[in-house]
Structures are given as C-alpha cells and as structure tokens.
Amino acid sequence: MTTLAAPRPHPLLWPLMAAALVLGWSSGFVGIRYASQDAGVALLLFWRTLLSGLILLPFALLIGPRLRWRGVRDQALFGVASVFLYLGGFALAIGQRVPTGLVALIADLLPLAMVVLAQPVLGERLRPRQWLGTGIAVAGVLIVTADSLSVGSAPLWAYALTVGSMAVFAAASVVFRARRTDPMPVHQALCIHTLTGAVLFGLCAATQGSLMPPLTRTFGIGMVWLIGLGTFLAYGVYYGALRVWPVARVSAAIYLCPPVTMVWAWALFSEPLTWAMAVGVAVTLVGVWLCVRD
Template structure:
C-alpha cells in the first residue's frame, strides 16, 4: 500500500505536480461529453453506462488481482459503497434526470456546482478550513460557470422529483469525495479501488438496463468509438487522477478544477462537432480561470 505521508511530501516537493494533475483532471472530466455524444445515439443511457463500467472494471481486474496488496473483505465492502455513491448514484442519477427530460444544460450546471458542495463539506467533516480568498475564488468560479452555461439554461417540463434527483446526485458525489479523503489512511491503490467501483456500478447499471430490454451492445462504429473514449479517458483518466489528487491535496483544491470542465467541454464540442463558440463562453472561461486560480493558490 502506498504510504500517504510519502505521497504528500512528494507533492510538496514538486510544485508542477498539481498543475499537471489539474490539467489531466479537467481534460478527463470534460471529455465525458464526447463519448456520450457518440454512443448515446445508439443506445439508452443505462445500457451505455453498463458497458462503460463493465469494460472499465474488466480491463482493470487483472491488474487489481496481480498488482498491489490483497484487500480485506471489509476494505472491498467500503470501496463497493464508494462505487455505489460515486459511480452508480452519481452517473445514474444524472442519466435518469436527462431521460425524464430535465434540460441537459441545467443538469450540467448542477453537476458543475459539485466543488461548491465539497467546499462546504470540507470544513465540518475534514477540518480543512477555506480562507477568505478561497471562498472568494469559489464565488468567482461559480459566476464563470453561470456565464458559460447561461445560453443553454431552461427549465423544461420534467417532473419535480427529477430536478431534485440532479441535486441529490451531485450532493452524493460530494459526500463520497469527502469520505474518500477522510479515509485516506486506509486507501488501496487507485487501480484496485477503481476496479471495485466500476464493477459495482456495472452490476447495478446492468439490472437497470435489463428492465429496459437486452444487455447486448449495438455493433456500430459510433458506439465503439464512444465506449473507447468513455472507458479510457472519461473513466480511467478522470477518476484515477481525481482519486490520486484527493490523496495528495486538500479536497476543496482538487474539486475546484472541475469548475473549468464546462468551458473546456464547449471547446471539445467546437473541435469535434463544429458547435459554435460565443463571446460569453470565452468571458466565462476567463472568469472561471481567475476563480480556480484564487481557490487553488489559497
């Protein structure tokens, strides 16, 4: 098992480590849009999430079994609980909300307010007190996210519970992140924990997908491209970097980088799907950058 104090000392000795991890986190977190854009045309969201988590877990399984310590049943149960919270309830909650016709722009905005919830939880649960400058940076980053998301916001006609589901999913992931940081002394290697998380999610997503039909994947190019993207970038890169960063840095600092995912997602859409960029998006990006810099530097 990796020694946490050694990792923290390493992080402090290398000032470029956090910028590198933050960049990878932003790329991985925002790239989920690309895989879903490719694959969702071919399959429902529950089937898509089932294959995303199943393939991720199966690829990691040989490494989880052969590299690293042998985990106890208690540790496996703990990690399975994190998998239910951070994979099944988080991803599945937002997917179900979109199926219930909650506007995608509103779902994305609520998801991207995750760092605000984590910042609020970090002090009472972890004792990680944010400075005034960090709270100001958080407020500025939220304003930037609102500017980026403003044009796509609408309220739609979904049932009231579906809107509550989006907020609940975001809060569940915030709680899971804080608990993961709190239990860092019992952490297993990231590839083992992520394997358990994704396989746990695949079982639950599979049960949900079965209620909607077959588990057979569409044998199409777009679905295959979407799966490759979702597994290797949106899952392996995003989650692995996120969990690694939580072990090295304060949780509020790590989560603040997620504020940059909306404008970076807009850049993905422009590069790959020729979706237009607006002046408001660039203004929101600039404001968000200032807020994230203030929060991380503090």
C-alpha cells in the first residue's frame, strides 16, 4: 500500500509568512513605544492583555480539551514570567526610553538563553560551537548597548531590566519544559497567559491611578496595533509556520526583527540609528546562527 506524500508548500508561501512574522513580532516593540506616549506602561499593558484575553476566551472555552485546574494553574504561573515579567520588563524599559531596537535585540535572544540554560537544568550539553556563538552574540549586544548608552538618556537600571526580564522568561521556559506538564493548545494557553497578565498589570495600574484608558487617537491606534499585529498576527503566524517548516528556519526569521525594529523606531520616533548599532546587530546575528543552527 502506497502513502501519498504531503503536498509541498508554494515557493512564495515562506517569504510571505516570514515577512508577516517579522512585521508582527517587531510591531510589538514599536507599538508599545507608540502607545506609551499617552498612557503609563502598566495601564497600557493592562488593556492590551485584557482585551487579548477576552477575545480568546470564548475560543479557549469552546474549542479544544476541557480546561482543568492543574493545567490552568501551570499556565497561569508560566504567564507570570512570559507576560508580566518578560513583556512588562521590556515595555517598562521602552517607556524609560531605552532604544526600542536594543530592547528588541535583547528580548529576541530568548532562544539563545534557553539553549545555555538547558545545560544546568536539563543536562543538555552545549557543543563548542554553541559556546562560541553565545560569546559572539553577547559581544554584539555589548556593542549595541555601549553605543546606545553614549547617545541615549535612559537610566542604567532600565537597560539591566531588559536583560533580567529576558533571563527570567528563559529560565521559566526551561523549568516549565523540565516539568513535562500536559500540553495545551496555543489559543488556550495564550488566553490564560494574557488574562493572568491583565490581573497583575491591573493591580499595578490601579496603584498609579484610574484604570480608565485615555480616549485618544494615539492610544486607540496603539491598542489595535498591539493586539492585531503584536499578539494575534505574531503568534498566529509563528505557530502556523512551525507546522510546516523546521524550528531553525522559523527562528531565523525572528532574528531579523531587531534591525527592522531599529529602522521603524528611527523613522517613527527619530531614535538614534548608528553604524555601531548596525555592526553590533550583525555580530549578534552571526553568534545566534552559530548557536541555534542544526
């Protein structure tokens, strides 16, 4: 009995999906920079996560396996790291005017950090090439950071916050993987993550004043941008691409986001864009490629 081979995707499908992925992923950073002009970071993220979670809630309840307490609890704990600490950390850094492209560069080193942390937590040994790639990538980030410090006005703690939030998310991801919890469909997990974030961001925003959103055009456009592009387009295309192409190829597209984010921030907000930043990004991309390629 012969089996039919799976149809090969159209040659133009990958370039189109890669472009959509880069657009959606980078828009999350740029959208926060845009919308934070009219609202504090906590209030902005409260409404972003609340609306995203409420849109997903009917699908999470009606489509997929029945939600059980243990799964909801585990995903909520992971949501604290993946949304509240990770998203909140780099959003606060952007709000303190750390260059948006640098924040994207550090945040997108998450897969590399997970590779490094997998050794002590999961016992997965790193090859010499992966250690070399890690060192090169870190050197690239230091080049961009040094140049950003010379032209920027953000406090030093805001730069450290970006690195710390990325490291916390990477550690949580590796620990979550080590626990071997029951898998959950993406739309259900993302719903729990965002609603968990909404509760925590709401508490933070409430201590700073009202939870009412500013009724401005900038904030409204920012919400549509962040929810439509930064949440649903980015995650939808990412997980859809993983069903067709290898992880290495999909991850490679995400590593194109920092330079795209830098260009967006330069064009929209007149953030600095220097040759040193370009060199640092290129060095980082080489290091990441060495570390994550098969």
